Amino acid sequence: MTDLHWIFEPGFFSSQPVHVAVTIGGVAAVVCAIVGVFTVMRGQSFAGHALADVSTAGGSGALLVGLTPLTGFIGGGVIGAAAMDMIGIRRVRGRDLATGIVLGASTGFAALFLYLDTTSAAVTGATQQILFGSIFTVDPSTIPIVAIFSATALVIIAVIYRPLLLSSMSDDVAAARGVPLRLVGLLFMLALALAVGLSALAIGAILSTALLIGPAAAALRLTKRVGSALALACILGVGSTWLGILLAYDSYYWGSSHRGLPVSFFIVGLTFALYLASGLPVVRAHAERRAKQSGEAP
Amino acid sequence: MFSSFMMNAWITATIVAVIAGVVGFFVVLRGTAFPAHAIPNGAFAGAAAANVLGVSSLLGLGVCALLAALGIGALGRRGRKDVATALALVMMLALGAVFVSLSGEYEPEIYSLLFGEILGVSTSEILPVVLLGLACIAAVVFLYRPLMLSSIVPDIAEAKGVRNHRMEMAFLVVVAGATTMTLPVVGALLIFSLMIGPPAAARSITDRPLLAMVLSVLIALGTVWIAIAASYEWNWPIGFFVGVLGALSYGLGRGWAALRRTRRAVHAVHAEAAQALAG
Amino acid sequence: MTATSWRHGASHAVLDVEGIGVALSGRQILEGVSFTIDAGEFTGLIGSNGAGKTTLLRIILGLLRPSAGRVLLDGAPLSRQNRSIGYVPQKVLLDPDMPMRARDLVALGIDGDRFGIPTPSKRRRAAVEEMLHAVDAQGFADARVGTLSGGEQQRVLIAQALISHPRLLLLDEPLANLDPASAQEIIGLLRQVADQQQVALLLSAHEMNPLLPAMDRVVYIAGGRAASGTTDEVIRPEVLSALYGHHVDVLRVSGRVLVVAGPGANEDHCLPVEPPRAAG
Numbered sequence: 001m002t003d004l005h006w007i008f009e010p011g012f013f014s015s016q017p018v019h020v021a022v023t024i025g026g027v028a029a030v031v032c033a034i035v036g037v038f039t040v041m042r043g044q045s046f047a048g049h050a051l052a053d054v055s056t057a058g059g060s061g062a063l064l065v066g067l068t069p070l071t072g073f074i075g076g077g078v079i080g081a082a083a084m085d086m087i088g089i090r091r092v093r094g095r096d097l098a099t100g101i102v103l104g105a106s107t108g109f110a111a112l113f114l115y116l117d118t119t120s121a122a123v124t125g126a127t128q129q130i131l132f133g134s135i136f137t138v139d140p141s142t143i144p145i146v147a148i149f150s151a152t153a154l155v156i157i158a159v160i161y162r163p164l165l166l167s168s169m170s171d172d173v174a175a176a177r178g179v180p181l182r183l184v185g186l187l188f189m190l191a192l193a194l195a196v197g198l199s200a201l202a203i204g205a206i207l208s209t210a211l212l213i214g215p216a217a218a219a220l221r222l223t224k225r226v227g228s229a230l231a232l233a234c235i236l237g238v239g240s241t242w243l244g245i246l247l248a249y250d251s252y253y254w255g256s257s258h259r260g261l262p263v264s265f266f267i268v269g270l271t272f273a274l275y276l277a278s279g280l281p282v283v284r285a286h287a288e289r290r291a292k293q294s295g296e297a298p
Numbered sequence: 299m300f301s302s303f304m305m306n307a308w309i310t311a312t313i314v315a316v317i318a319g320v321v322g323f324f325v326v327l328r329g330t331a332f333p334a335h336a337i338p339n340g341a342f343a344g345a346a347a348a349n350v351l352g353v354s355s356l357l358g359l360g361v362c363a364l365l366a367a368l369g370i371g372a373l374g375r376r377g378r379k380d381v382a383t384a385l386a387l388v389m390m391l392a393l394g395a396v397f398v399s400l401s402g403e404y405e406p407e408i409y410s411l412l413f414g415e416i417l418g419v420s421t422s423e424i425l426p427v428v429l430l431g432l433a434c435i436a437a438v439v440f441l442y443r444p445l446m447l448s449s450i451v452p453d454i455a456e457a458k459g460v461r462n463h464r465m466e467m468a469f470l471v472v473v474a475g476a477t478t479m480t481l482p483v484v485g486a487l488l489i490f491s492l493m494i495g496p497p498a499a500a501r502s503i504t505d506r507p508l509l510a511m512v513l514s515v516l517i518a519l520g521t522v523w524i525a526i527a528a529s530y531e532w533n534w535p536i537g538f539f540v541g542v543l544g545a546l547s548y549g550l551g552r553g554w555a556a557l558r559r560t561r562r563a564v565h566a567v568h569a570e571a572a573q574a575l576a577g
Numbered sequence: 578m579t580a581t582s583w584r585h586g587a588s589h590a591v592l593d594v595e596g597i598g599v600a601l602s603g604r605q606i607l608e609g610v611s612f613t614i615d616a617g618e619f620t621g622l623i624g625s626n627g628a629g630k631t632t633l634l635r636i637i638l639g640l641l642r643p644s645a646g647r648v649l650l651d652g653a654p655l656s657r658q659n660r661s662i663g664y665v666p667q668k669v670l671l672d673p674d675m676p677m678r679a680r681d682l683v684a685l686g687i688d689g690d691r692f693g694i695p696t697p698s699k700r701r702r703a704a705v706e707e708m709l710h711a712v713d714a715q716g717f718a719d720a721r722v723g724t725l726s727g728g729e730q731q732r733v734l735i736a737q738a739l740i741s742h743p744r745l746l747l748l749d750e751p752l753a754n755l756d757p758a759s760a761q762e763i764i765g766l767l768r769q770v771a772d773q774q775q776v777a778l779l780l781s782a783h784e785m786n787p788l789l790p791a792m793d794r795v796v797y798i799a800g801g802r803a804a805s806g807t808t809d810e811v812i813r814p815e816v817l818s819a820l821y822g823h824h825v826d827v828l829r830v831s832g833r834v835l836v837v838a839g840p841g842a843n844e845d846h847c848l849p850v851e852p853p854r855a856a857g
Contacts, residue, residue, distance in 0.1 A: 108541020
């Protein structure tokens with residue numbers, strides 16, 4: 001029993017903030033994993049990151065008018081998604097440019113809002129909270145709202161699952177089959193905005209991309225079957241999040257300063273490490289062997 | 299506004315704008331928008347680390363920007379380019395956050411590194427910044443032709459003996475240099491805006507390459523000057539003005555292009571009508 | 578099977594391909610490919626998609642090392658930087674928003690690989706004007722390259738390749754995305770260029786009929802091997818059947834050639850049959 005002490009510092013399992021963090025983090029990780037797999041398949045990682053920056057502006061703006069950061073994250077994300085869908089041009093390069101411009105403007109607004117937050121609204125720790133998250137200080141009453149947003153995102157994905165798969169492989173084939181590409185694209189962007197918002201709550205707006213892309217990209221490197229990728233991404237995402245929470249909790253006991261390291265750092269670090277690990281030759285060889293055994297194309 | 303201690307700000311801002319305009323021209327041409335966003339993040343981590351270690355932040359900035367550039371150049375070859383840069387980008391930010399948290403002075407420092415500060419460059423740092431700026435300009439001038447060829451028609455460049463990968467790496471290094479200079483003033487998160495907005499606006503206005511580059515510099519200068527003046531007046535963060543002005547100039551550029559197109563179309567219709575009447 | 582040209586007496590052929598063989602990822606793509614092209618000769622490199630045309634062109638450009646054989650340019654072996662080869666690649670992605678006019682792209686062809694910024698000079702401008710005139714592109718010289726039609730872009734790319742006065746002009750599937758009228762214009766232009774500038778010209782295509790009137794010689798690639806000579810010498814059932822490895826029929830219908838797989842052939846080796854063009 002005493003061995004476990006090295007892994008789980010005292011009070012971990014009984015601490016209420018930890019319970020909240022684990023719940024919110026776990027849910028956010030699942031939503032991000034599922035939406036993330038499609039994001040990577042569609043090559044829209046940059047859009048995900050741009051939405052994160054719009055969420056930053058939303059979250060910091062929300063604080064200014066007395067709303068919760070989550071409201072701002074989701075609200076900003078949804079508005080950003082709609083705006084990007086409108087600006088969106090077919091050519092990949094044109095889209096990148098327009099997205100980048102939107103990103104820049106919203107980051108500018110985030111700068112302003114955060115400045116006003118700290119000076120006029122006197123919200124302490126606004127920058128830290130919005131940009132890098134503070135999952136240990138989230139109000140437990142947020143959990144039902146988190147559940148609703150998560151469920152919405154997952155329902156959207158479930159509803160558009162098949163057309164989404166088809167249009168992710170080939171836009172033309174999907175269009176030929178009568179898939180309403182604009183609608184599917186817009187709905188996906190909404191799901192993406194929700195995922196980004198949830199991730200922002202967990203690990204901060206400007207780091208949210210890690211939870212969205214990391215586990216998904218790693219999973220897609222290891223398997224080509226969408227179903228397996230979704231499951232694997234969930235496992236990797238939730239694993240990183242919970243392990244990150246544990247490590248952050250433990251880090252308060254490390255060293256002499258007892259300040260602890262931010263949760264988001266651990267979670268981001270773990271997802272990054274998993275992504276890199278999925279690219280290692282030894283891991284890929286293992287994955288390919290398993291794929292061949294179960295009869296799928298590597 | 300033009301007092302002696304503000305002169306630093308004006309001088310650095312001017313050089314920063316020139317570099318951003320020149321480098322940004324190629325960033326937009328090559329579609330390197332995303333890596334150009336990721337390198338500043340690496341620089342941010344470097345500046346934060348340098349502060350913790352007590353080293354010159356400019357040095358930390360430069361080293362990490364360079365490492366980020368080389369890393370993206372190398373990583374980008376294997377695996378999906380957008381995923382790799384997205385993850386590296388975020389990892390750098392997280393690292394930077396940790397370093398800042400270790401140094402203790404969390405809020406104000408993070409803020410100025412991410413969103414900029416008028417007096418971001420101290421007097422002692424002006425000379426290295428100016429030298430770095432001149433080096434960047436010299437590099438772009440030197441690489442202009444093969445970089446153009448490699449950016450626009452890479453297959454032809456390859457046939458002529460230009461090594462596209464080397465051009466890509468060289469260019470990423472120049473972006474790293476431009477980032478190092480720009481970050482203290484404009485902030486890691488807004489460098490991107492300064493590098494994208496002006497050239498995007500310029501290309502909507504003119505169709506000549508060299509002119510587009512010059513225009514890009516002029517628009518960047520305008521953006522930065524207005525940003526400094528406004529920030530000085532209202533105390534609002536300089537990054538805000540850079541971001542918003544960047545979007546504004548892009549929008550105005552597109553508007554101008556649309557206006558020219560409709561004017562040309564109307565002109566064509568008139569000409570046809572005149573011809574029909576005459577014949 | 579190489580037909581030697583006696584046109585220039587004892588001088589080198591501009592392009593001399595000798596016994597080229599290359600294997601990629603375990604597959605033998607090309608084997609024993611040999612042919613020559615003289616100055617002013619319009620040669621068509623014909624083969625279906627995947628036959629190895631682009632591979633061969635890359636070898637000639639010095640971008641790919643053959644596993645056997647050698648390529649001589651004007652009697653000398655290839656170097657990395659071949660100023661005497663003009664190249665028009667297959668796919669060129671030009672953004673309509675790109676700030677580059679047609680004349681700017683042509684100017685890049687002069688010395689785009691040298692360092693520094695080009696100094697505007699009367700000579701450069703005159704050279705660009707002359708080239709634009711030669712390819713009949715003056716009407717859209719100031720338009721953005723990304724807004725040009727397929728045929729117009731091809732002209733600009735050809736001008737870009739010619740402006741450095743190369744000895745050899747290589748074009749990778751230049752007719753692929755062109756409508757028949759534009760294709761004929763380009764072929765006419767290339768024939769003119771070959772004659773007037775005495776440039777050796779090698780153009781790859783998967784359909785040879787549009788080229789028949791203009792081609793001097795053909796290099797036909799199939800089954801990893803090549804046969805070269807005049808159309809009459811090469812486009813014969815015995816020659817092509819030997820290349821393909823199974824029986825092939827050659828039908829001539831109103832001036833056009835149709836190559837069809839004979840009975841018992843593998844579907845893969847069928848050349849696409851060209852639909853008959855409307856009369857007139």
